[in-house]
Amino acid sequence: MNGLMARALYPCAHIPDLTYDYLEGRLPALTTLRFKAHLAMCEGCAEFVSLYTLAADPVRFLDETPPPSELVELTLSFLDKELDRERGTAERDSIGEP
Numbered sequence: 001m002n003g004l005m006a007r008a009l010y011p012c013a014h015i016p017d018l019t020y021d022y023l024e025g026r027l028p029a030l031t032t033l034r035f036k037a038h039l040a041m042c043e044g045c046a047e048f049v050s051l052y053t054l055a056a057d058p059v060r061f062l063d064e065t066p067p068p069s070e071l072v073e074l075t076l077s078f079l080d081k082e083l084d085r086e087r088g089t090a091e092r093d094s095i096g097e098p
């Protein structure tokens with residue numbers, strides 16, 4: 001399975017933004033559906049959300065715990081990777097054009 005169809009539903013870069021609201025149950029029904037459909041087809045994002053859920057759960061139950069820096073780094077590195085990939089694709093696509 002590849003992420004092509006998943007990205008037609010949502011670009012991977014949007015998933016981290018949507019994850020928090022999804023876990024809080026704040027996404028509209030249609031958005032939730034598309035979010036879940038993306039996860040079903042995109043291994044990378046499904047893994048991200050499950051890691052996010054694991055990281056977020058203790059925070060929810062232990063208010064005095066500071067936000068895990070691992071979560072911030074995970075999110076940033078995920079976005080970096082996605083942006084790099086999209087930038088790389090764009091550069092490859094433009095090669096050979098006049």
Ligand SMILES: [Zn+2]
Nearest residue numbers: 006012042045
């Ligand atoms: Zn994805």
